[in-house]
Amino acid sequence: MSLKPFKSIGIGVAFSPNLKANLFEAARLSVFFGSKLFLIHVGEASEDKRNMLGAILKSFEKDHLDFEVVFKTGDPVNVILSTSEEKKIDLLILGAVQRERFLKYYVGSIARKITRQAKCSILLLIKPSVERIPCQHIVVNGLKDPKTEQTITSAFYVAKKLKAKKITIVEEINEQEVSVKVNDNKSLRKATIIKERIELRENSRIKEIISHIPEEYTKNKTVKLQPIFGKKGYSIGHYAQISRADLLVMNAPTKMTFWDRLFPHDIEHILTELPTDVLILQ
Known part of the structure; x- marks a missing residue:
């Protein structure tokens, strides 16, 4: 067995209310596993976006977090899958969706398509947190x-x-x-x-x-x-x-076939x- 199965970690980055919690979870895991972190944003590159991501991850400087931001326009599923292959990502982090008014979580349609098609390992998070649980x-x-x-x-x-x-x-x-x-x-x-x-x-x-x-x-x-x-x-x-x-x-x-x-x-x-x-x- 490779004693370091996750040399690189990827996470799709949307500028949503969960952004900080998602980034903190991904950064912590990258530090624990000694991995490089790729932040994949489906959209145009901008200095403002780069600065915002850098500011959120500033507290991980002391842990020598190695991260790279990837900007790419297109269909979210294709962008995340193609970037995962290009960057040789070993572990892709995806968020779950909470059902309205229920304490139940499921995988949304984009994340489900990625989970079915990805060639790397997948981590599905139900409750990302800024503070470590x-x-x-x-x-x-x-x-x-x-x-x-x-x-x-x-x-x-x-x-x-x-x-x-x-x-x-x-x-x-x-x-x-x-x-x-x-x-x-x-x-x-x-x-x-x-x-x-x-x-x-x-x-x-x-x-x-x-x-x-x-x-x-x-x-x-x-x-x-x-x-x-x-x-x-x-x-x-x-x-x-x-x-x-x-x-x-x-x-x-x-394998995922039509019958599956x-x-x-x-x-x-x-x-x-x-x-x-x-x-x-x-």
Whole structure:
């Protein structure tokens, strides 16, 4: 694993009421990860805009924040995606939208298009803040997939850099794996035994992955393995919400086809209602 997965971070910059909070979140992460920060503004360049951005980020001078402002006109989705590729951005930060009168967050249409098409990792923020809110608990998917080892390793890296103490690895298991109709004590016992065997199998698979991660990332961490029987994407999102996780870390989908859009992908469940900040790793 690259011990520095995020060498460069990008964020789309709109001169909106959330500007300062978004910039502070992006700048803090750039400092924590030792990354260069690219501020991408869809629009004409101007000295006033440059000065405004520089003034907001002035307090990060002492942290030696390295940032560059990119001005580009055009369609917001195309501008952000093309700039991310040109500047070799590893992590793109996008904001979520709060539903009117509800404490629920979802991904707006522009951010959703970017999330589906980006070739880099994506961080979706639900409540950007000028003051840092400590990240204490990270939930990460442990599903059986070629990308999962990298995802879990990256989650431990993020936990170390953000000083999070607790990591929960959620193994989402399809209910069909049990496939026993429970209608009496005997069938209940059989279903329970099958579930226990699956949990043991999944836990040993995850422990094997953790054993490959450098000790400097795993020490002083509370690690919990959580098997959940249910619908992929929905189960982990619900778990992240009820366990009050500060960050949910997920694999990026392998490919987004026409059928994935018709039948929601596990990531699509998360985008429809964000349980917390979500990091989707490529």
